[in-house]
Amino acid sequence: MMGADILVACLEREGVDTIFAYPGGASMEFHQALTRSKKIRTILPRHEQGGAFAAEGYARATGKAGVCMATSGPGATNLVTGIADAYMDSIPLVAITGQVPQHMIGKGGFQETDFFGLTLPIVKHSYLITDVNEIPRVIKEAFYIAQTGRAGPVVVDVPKNIQQTMTQPVFPKEVQIRGYNPAPKAGDLELNEIIGLIEKCERPVLYCGGGIISGNASEELRKLAEATKIPVTTTIMGCGAFPETDLLSLRWLGMHGTAYANWAVSGEFQHRQKVTDAMVKIKDGADLLLAFGVRFDDRVTGKVEKFCETGTIVHIDIDSSEHNKNRKVHLAIQSDIKYALARLNEMIKKRPIQKKFTRWHQQIAEWKTKAPLSYRVTDEVLKSQHMKDHMGGQADEVILPQMVIEMLYELTRGEAILTTGVGQHQMWAGQYYKFKFPRQFLTSAGLGAMGYGYPAALGAKVACPDKQVIDIDGDGSFLMNIQELATAHIEKIAAKAIILNNQHLGMVVQWEDRFYAGNRGHTYLGDPENMKQIYPDYVAMAKSFNVPGERVMFRHDLRAALQRMLDSNEPYVLDVITPYTEHVIPFIPAGKTVADMIY
Numbered sequence: 001m002m003g004a005d006i007l008v009a010c011l012e013r014e015g016v017d018t019i020f021a022y023p024g025g026a027s028m029e030f031h032q033a034l035t036r037s038k039k040i041r042t043i044l045p046r047h048e049q050g051g052a053f054a055a056e057g058y059a060r061a062t063g064k065a066g067v068c069m070a071t072s073g074p075g076a077t078n079l080v081t082g083i084a085d086a087y088m089d090s091i092p093l094v095a096i097t098g099q100v101p102q103h104m105i106g107k108g109g110f111q112e113t114d115f116f117g118l119t120l121p122i123v124k125h126s127y128l129i130t131d132v133n134e135i136p137r138v139i140k141e142a143f144y145i146a147q148t149g150r151a152g153p154v155v156v157d158v159p160k161n162i163q164q165t166m167t168q169p170v171f172p173k174e175v176q177i178r179g180y181n182p183a184p185k186a187g188d189l190e191l192n193e194i195i196g197l198i199e200k201c202e203r204p205v206l207y208c209g210g211g212i213i214s215g216n217a218s219e220e221l222r223k224l225a226e227a228t229k230i231p232v233t234t235t236i237m238g239c240g241a242f243p244e245t246d247l248l249s250l251r252w253l254g255m256h257g258t259a260y261a262n263w264a265v266s267g268e269f270q271h272r273q274k275v276t277d278a279m280v281k282i283k284d285g286a287d288l289l290l291a292f293g294v295r296f297d298d299r300v301t302g303k304v305e306k307f308c309e310t311g312t313i314v315h316i317d318i319d320s321s322e323h324n325k326n327r328k329v330h331l332a333i334q335s336d337i338k339y340a341l342a343r344l345n346e347m348i349k350k351r352p353i354q355k356k357f358t359r360w361h362q363q364i365a366e367w368k369t370k371a372p373l374s375y376r377v378t379d380e381v382l383k384s385q386h387m388k389d390h391m392g393g394q395a396d397e398v399i400l401p402q403m404v405i406e407m408l409y410e411l412t413r414g415e416a417i418l419t420t421g422v423g424q425h426q427m428w429a430g431q432y433y434k435f436k437f438p439r440q441f442l443t444s445a446g447l448g449a450m451g452y453g454y455p456a457a458l459g460a461k462v463a464c465p466d467k468q469v470i471d472i473d474g475d476g477s478f479l480m481n482i483q484e485l486a487t488a489h490i491e492k493i494a495a496k497a498i499i500l501n502n503q504h505l506g507m508v509v510q511w512e513d514r515f516y517a518g519n520r521g522h523t524y525l526g527d528p529e530n531m532k533q534i535y536p537d538y539v540a541m542a543k544s545f546n547v548p549g550e551r552v553m554f555r556h557d558l559r560a561a562l563q564r565m566l567d568s569n570e571p572y573v574l575d576v577i578t579p580y581t582e583h584v585i586p587f588i589p590a591g592k593t594v595a596d597m598i599y
């Protein structure tokens with residue numbers, strides 16, 4: 001067999017059913033081989049970044065590695081953002097790239113880029129294949145590494161001459177990698193310590209992250225919370241790991257998380273005007289924080305020393321390099337989270353927790369009543385250019401972005417899979433849709449990559465054709481990968497997009513308003529010569545891709561328009577015009593504390 005056919009046969013053996021691949025000189029041999037595969041659907045994205053994000057969307061929706069492919073040089077470099085995104089959020093991704101022939105490597109040949117070198121800091125592992133006989137082992141290892149332990153991206157770079165070399169392949173049945181233990185297990189002694197801490201504490205909180213989802217441990221988490229009655233907050237990556245409709249749920253925490261989740265973890269303080277003012281505590285936060293499958297990201301902790309300052313912290317993670325990295329903890333346990341939670345549940349079943357935490361539950365209920373997520377038509381909205389230019393001053397017709405998400409939640413009964421771009425719309429999507437199941441909220445969290453939403457929705461829809469998959473996007477973010485509407489139409493992938501179109505880079509505007517006296521530094525996306533026009537015209541663009549779409553400006557049109565979008569069995573763009581003056585709250589400014597929270 002030829003190298004390229006061997007690689008495709010390897011992918012088939014890994015159970016790959018879909019690959020997002022864009023061809024070029026150094027990878028067309030692979031594409032020729034892909035045309036001969038009866039098992040693999042090759043989807044041609046319209047930009048390699050779209051292909052990488054789509055593969056990630058597929059991976060996030062299924063837990064299986066997503067696969068993308070590009071040619072050498074510019075094709076490969078266009079994958080970089082997707083690879084970095086998968087690295088930051090621990091998503092299994094196998095990125096295969098063509099490389100110039102071996103005898104040209106290092107000579108600066110046409111479309112040569114040292115992709116192995118270029119991606120070193122953003123991969124879990126990588127390979128440059130130098131012998132055709134290595135292909136079967138390398139591909140087997142690539143999938144094994146991407147999908148086991150703490151998942152992540154693996155790059156496989158294949159010089160063109162190797163793709164064209166003939167050999168008799170030997171396909172290994174399994175792989176063993178020296179020094180790599182993908183499933184470490186917590187010891188009973190350590191787990192017993194956790195039970196002891198639960199028995200002793202008064203105000204416990206479970207702080208759970210993407211690790212619960214990638215470790216398929218949601219069921220175990222639910223059982224633990226039920227058995228112990230410990231309230232649960234998740235990170236954005238952990239949305240859906242625990243049903244947000246459950247009474248024990250505190251929703252997500254951090255910079256734009258709920259006030260009550262942040263208070264439950266770090267305590268309630270008098271709001272201070274300046275960071276130099278003293279922090280005056282009103283109510284205590286958690287005295288025990290069970291941090292499971294999280295990495296103490298700064299968007300969660302704010303000023304890290306003040307995060308759960310007075311609590312005992314237990315950190316279970318599969319990757320010991322996360323222990324004591326951002327936050328020193330009291331008990332660090334390296335373990336596969338599903339194993340650890342299942343074992344904890346067994347132990348608790350034998351020896352049930354006596355504590356009821358009644359006072360703590362009362363306190364949390366009080367906090368929930370004091371500061372629920374809420375929004376209203378503010379003075380800023382009423383005085384905005386949007387009201388004058390588009391609404392004719394009718395305040396009751398303005399559509400706030402939060403309303404759109406709330407209505408979508410209602411119309412989809414909370415069952416849709418959402419993807420997002422990055423910005424205010426992303427935060428509102430997380431706040432106003434309540435996630436019930438894992439792999440329901442697919443968002444670029446760690447990297448925060450604009451342009452992620454629509455291609456990720458394509459990948460998720462390919463993986464879950466029977467689900468509504470809806471990209472909640474910003475006008476800026478959507479424009480970054482708008483070309484993927486062509487992929488959606490041609491490949492008949494009915495992923496929907498709602499653009500919360502505020503004509504601005506809203507999240508940056510919010511920071512300008514708060515920290516730069518509202519001075520606009522290149523954050524307006526419309527046409528300054530004609531501000532009354534909505535620019536660009538996304539519906540017309542969608543039409544040019546043969547994708548149906550509609551624009552909504554007035555509140556009385558919103559419900560029916562959302563329903564038309566949901567009823568469509570094609571890809572669809574719903575362009576919803578919203579004011580840019582809204583701010584996402586709660587808001588703990590970067591590096592600040594819960595005492596600085598605006599809510």
Ligand SMILES: Cc1ncc(C[n+]2csc(CCOP(=O)(O)OP(=O)(O)O)c2C)c(N)n1
Pocket residue numbers: 421422423424425426448449450451473474475476477478500502504505506507508
């Ligand atoms: C690729 C990329 N470039 C720049 C940024 C910085 N950034 C973060 S949010 C944001 C604004 C996004 O605007 P839009 O997509 O319209 O969303 P909105 O905040 O208006 O809802 C920008 C520019 C980013 N996150 N990603």
Ligand SMILES: [Mg+2]
Pocket residue numbers: 423474475476500501502503504505506
């Ligand atoms: Mg915007």
